[in-house]
Amino acid sequence: MKPIKSRRTFLKGAGAATVAGLAGCSSQGGNSGGGETTESGGSGGDDSTGTTVGSSGDQSVTIQFWHAMGGDLAQRIDDITNSFEEQSDGITVETTSRNSYRDNLNATTSAVSSGNPPALSQIFEIGTQLAIDSQAFVPVEDIIPSDRINFDNFLDPVLDFYRVDGKLNSMPFNSSNAIMMYNRDAFEEAGLDPDDPPQTYQGITEASNTLTSEGVVDQGMTFPNHSWFVEGWMAQQNTTLVNNENGRAGRATESNLDTDAAQNIFEWWTDLYEQDQYLNPGIEAWGEAQQAFLTQKTGMIIYSTSSIAPMQQGASDNGFELDTAYLPAPNGERTGLPIGGASLWVPRGLSDAQQQAAAELLLFMTQPEQQARWHRGTGYFPVRKEAITQLEDDGFYEENPAFRTAIDQLNETESTPATSGALMGPFPEVRTIIEEGYVSMIQGNTNVSDGLSQMKSDVDETLQSYNDRVA
Template sequence: MLQSKSKKHLSLILPLAMTMTFTAACGGNSGGGAAGESKPAAAGAAESGKEAAKTEGPVKVVYWHAMGGELGKAVDKLVADFNASQKDVVVEAVFQGTYDESLNKLKASMDSKSGPTLIQVYEIGSRFMIDSKAITPIQQFIDADKYDISQLEENILNYYKVDGKLYSMPFNTSNPILYYNKDLFKAAGLDPEKPPATYEEVAEAAKKLTKDGQAGASFAIYGWFMEQFFANQGAELLNNGNGRTSLATESLLASDAGVKTLTWWKGMIDDKSMMNLGRKTDDTKKAFAAGQIAMTLDSTASLRGIVSAAEGKFEVGTGFLPKPSDAKEGGVIVGGASNYIMNNKSEAEQKGAWAFIKFLADPKQQAYWHVNTGYFPITKKAYDEQLVKDNLTKYPQFKTAVDQLHQTKANLATQGAVMGIFPQARQLTEGAIEEVLNGKKAPKEALDAAAKEITAKIAEYNKTTAK
């Protein structure tokens, strides 16, 4: 029987780890080990979910998610299709607001059984979810079912693996790419089919693209971008293998990778080839659509919206996330979220949740999800679906995102950092970027201060989870 864990441990770490006051992007460690395990009972889980029905009538699985608007409609369609595909499990999808709001509601439900069977959690909540001891690792179901994960994208799975074990199943996945205005590139004498690939090339192009009423570029002040710039240089954001060879104890934000990135960014602000539009990515999207800026960074999940907003005005080009010309091998880290099965629910409910997870990973469902949301398919064979082929014909820019994912070099840098206080760390990073761009501090000074504060918060978190 899948056993419910004591919630005493969770109540200790929640007050610290749940101080999440921002909305995440579309972005555990080796110290986690068996932290999230309950007794193996996934043994014998049926492929179709038929064994999930241990009582009369279908098993009900409550699924909490943070997908609003059109994304929510896509989730509802997948749930309806799953429910119609078999009679043993009924999934009830419940929108819980932002990722932060959803996790806070999970916290409130821990003393009772009013919470979900399955919950979508953003990628930077991974360390916390493992430390909570409130989940049944997906690996248990994979092993019991002999489920073939080789059909899934390795560079997506890598983020959610700890010691080679999957604690959750990836769901919505994205990474950042460079968007640029091909028409403005032509007007400036730049090759519209050759986007800048390095920091140096971006800075040079931005100068040529800047004129009255138009800036060469604008990047939102977003911690996720800094995390990605580190990975693209093959640089780790935290010590102890990005918090994966053992628990992270120190932030490396002020290392050469961070200073180099922020110096480059500030240099473009200083020569007025870059516009600072603050923290909201929506503001840079609007400026890009209006032709006020020629280059920006955004999630791959925003691609359809960005291309549609420019339709009839200019052609949108896409390029890989830029990196320094002397960067080590790296790539991008996946952003988005994954699905966790809670261990305080019955064995039948947990197996029902697993059946739904497998349904979501099916190529046909992944093709639908990708085309209707812009998130990557987690299943390789989804690219063979005609729906996906037609979508790539309509939005050829998305090939850039797919190529960037596939060309990412798998290492501890691109696997992504894991820490229990990631939301706070991201905010502190954004504060440091803001101070530098606004001329209040030099790059090294701002990053040193932020790194020191992040390190202190990591120590506090680690001390709390050790109780």
């Protein structure tokens, strides 16, 4: 499958946590993650682990790594850390899997406040502003020697999100974006061209009606009711989710949910539901959406690139071939997408040996070899250009074209405030407002225009309340 290219190509280019609950961490002091630009890296730079700086003489050091992965993903993290231990000099890594990204962020900031933090913590992308505001973390640029890493070799769309005020606060690790997956067999049976999947909202609607009218599936499309997709669709139209350049030129104070871009998204989404072509699995119901697609109740699903590998296996187990396509856009033209996933943060309060050991583990986990290994087993795209080159040289993408779609979609993303992703403290709460707003629309409680107006009002009030607390 060869997705239609956009007109630009750029390789270079619910319980929400609140700062009130993190206030105890500010006593640790130090830089909150902003400030003047002090970019590390440059050309060259050896980011192999080399001689461990985390041990001293006969002394070894043990560090804690808290993450939010479960199941096979948790095992893959354990495999990486075990490999690190085998080649390191005296560093032991103890991993702990938390229930969710939100739980892990709250547990980490509480541990910093109590003086017993982990050395590394995996925090989801929407927790970035919360983490900075907590003052519970040390920017990774401050602890990794500039001659040990080359940030020029990292993918720009990934660094664009995590670099705030010129400072890289956390180390990108598991990054993803939204993608469409579809059932090639269902397309063929319905008379649709599986090598030419729909690229637009209208195309999705038409393909859905063809799939159902031919009796191939019950409904055309499914995906979780998740604000992450709305954020991607806003970026595709080069419209920021919030003001002040998506919260990057100053704190976000109001949303852009009253724009034509938002209207385009929700008019299509509600219309697809009203035509009985959208199988609504529920708010953030990833597992339910996956099940509906893999049992062939729908012919298409919008999901995360992080799950390409297990989704391919699930499709094969259910007797059909899965393929991937770009996230559909209103008119087929797309500026690009913000990333999702998570990054690795270093808490304050560590000993020098623990902090240096954490730096060594960060260097190891982002080596091209480790990133390629992670990508092959999951679908999270490598954060390093060099890893992609290795995979290309190995013929991985020729044998696995479904994975290539995610890389192409990423590389064709233009660097703008919209595609860099939004920064705001109450992001988890904002997502809930947007998701519940959609439910209100399809239940007939409000029309799209009035629903978006209410969403904007609720989000703006939430932003103001958060900003007042941290002021």
